[in-house]
């Protein structure tokens with residue numbers, strides 16, 4: 001319902017914003033997988049999440065809003 005309104009804009013900034021959520025989930029999943037198969041668990045790898053989120057926010061703020069539709 002609100003999904004269509006959120007994904008309507010195809011400007012670079014909105015596209016990065018659109019995949020920020022899934023990327024965070026994938027990274028959290030990957031960190032837990034590392035906890036299963038390597039000696040490094042969530043307690044050692046959680047800062048990776050901060051780095052990824054930081055990079056995504058940075059990319060979002062630098063991305064062009066050209067062609068942006070909506071607020």
Ligand SMILES: [Zn+2]
Nearest residue numbers: 009011014068
């Ligand atoms: Zn946009």
